[in-house]
Amino acid sequence: MITYQEIYDLLRREKYNEAIQELPKNFLSEVASYFEEKKKILSKDSELFSDTLMMTKKQLENAAAMVKELFVIRERKVLNLAFVASQTGVSKRDTENLLEHEKELFDIIVKKLEENQKLIKQKLEKNEEKERKNLSIRFRESVPAFLSPEGKELGPFEAGEIANLPKEIVEILIKDGKAVLIE
Numbered sequence: 728m729i730t731y732q733e734i735y736d737l738l739r740r741e742k743y744n745e746a747i748q749e750l751p752k753n754f755l756s757e758v759a760s761y762f763e764e765k766k767k768i769l770s771k772d773s774e775l776f777s778d779t780l781m782m783t784k785k786q787l788e789n790a791a792a793m794v795k796e797l798f799v800i801r802e803r804k805v806l807n808l809a810f811v812a813s814q815t816g817v818s819k820r821d822t823e824n825l826l827e828h829e830k831e832l833f834d835i836i837v838k839k840l841e842e843n844q845k846l847i848k849q850k851l852e853k854n855e856e857k858e859r860k861n862l863s864i865r866f867r868e869s870v871p872a873f874l875s876p877e878g879k880e881l882g883p884f885e886a887g888e889i890a891n892l893p894k895e896i897v898e899i900l901i902k903d904g905k906a907v908l909i910e
Contacts, residue, residue: 729757749824813840862897864906
């Protein structure tokens with residue numbers, strides 16, 4: 728069974744090392760057994776002196792706080808590792824010290840980050856594609872309003888006015904000498 732000192736040492740190691748530290752194989756079950764044992768001692772209060780009872784109660788409270796802090800630190804490390812993995816990839820040794828539930832969390836976060844990056848890339852490419860379909864021109868002369876191929880009214884435009892119009896329309900206006908392309 729795990730001891731109070733071991734819990735303290737594990738927290739200290741996790742806190743002062745950048746990488747996720749290895750925990751004993753059955754860490755969670757050992758901690759649960761430790762808590763259960765301390766609670767049994769506290770429930771038999773008639774058999775113990777009050778000083779021993781108070782010390783046991785304080786140890787239980789401190790151990791619970793240390794375990795909570797240990798997993799908060801580990802979760803932060805999992806988040807950071809997932810972020811790096813989604814950007815650059817990850818090696819097997821980077822995740823070898825994760826507990827089973829931490830590996831699941833890691834995989835879910837990496838998957839969501841990659842989906843988000845893919846979505847952003849798609850939206851940016853759509854915008855670039857849309858921008859490439861339109862070209863900027865400066866009108867050389869006034870042009871009355873006209874309809875786009877989609878049936879949308881465009882114009883009227885005055886000489887010197889700048890507009891961002893679909894490529895097909897721009898080609899016609901330039902060919903007719905009514906506008907010049909802006910690079």
